[in-house]
Amino acid sequence: MSHRTTGRGRALAGGALALAATLALAGCEGSGPGADEAAKKPDLKVTGAYIPEPTMDDMAAGFLTVTNKGGAADTLTSATSDVAGSVTLHSTKGGAMKEEKSFGVPAGGELRFVSGGNHLMLEKLKRKPKRGEKVAMTLHFRTSDPITIEVPVKEATYSPGEDGGADASHDTHMSHASHAPGASITPGTPGTSNTPHMSHKSH
Incomplete structure (x- = not known):
């Protein structure tokens, strides 16, 4: 038993x-x-953001880099700022600017907004940003949560790196001036001013 x-x-x-x-x-x-x-999810980080001090009262340009260290792509669908009535996305191809609805952020890659290339336009400014201040801007994505950044306003002729990288969180690219509706962009050339002559084609 x-x-x-x-x-x-x-x-x-x-x-x-x-x-x-x-x-x-x-x-x-x-x-x-x-x-x-x-x-397989996007992993986004925004660096190098800056706004050249605008020469016009109603619009300003913005530049930055979105880096994606994740294994999946994402899409920048829009941007907003408390100082602008609207923030639009623009591409530059063949010397002509065109408003875009979105920009892709590739997996393991980056989306760059630079002088003479893709850029942001802060339009219908509620006030004119001044050099030395920071402007709040929020980037909206198809998959990832919105990212809000504080964007420093630099001098109109600012060229990233010329200050020795003092602003470590903003290791950016070339600046460009604000532009008015009308024609096309002519990027700056070596040995000339860092502020290219630019204007818009009608969208």
Whole structure:
């Protein structure tokens, strides 16, 4: 009788261990897809943002870099700022500017807004940003949460790097002046002013 009881106890204990091992294995298998899913999400960071002090009262240009260290692409769909009635996205191709609805941010890559290239336009300014102050701007993405940044206002002829990188959070690119509706952009050339002559084509 005692042998039977002992045998049954061992069988039950063995069954419990087998069940625990199965559950543990299932738990490990369940954590895999979750980790993969996290790796496939965008991981965005904004650096190098600045606004050249505008020469016009109603619009200003903005430049920055969005870096994506994640395993999935994202899309910048819009931008907003408390100093502007609207913030529009613009591309520059063949010397002509065009308003765009969005810009892609590739996985493991970056989206750059630079002088003479893609850029942001702060339009219908509620007040004219002054050199030395910071302007709040929020970037909105298709997948990621919005990112709000404080953008420093630089002199109109500012060229990133000329101050020795004193502003470590803003390691940026070339500046450009605000522009008015009308024609096309002519990027600055080496040896000339860092502020290119620019204006808009009608959108």
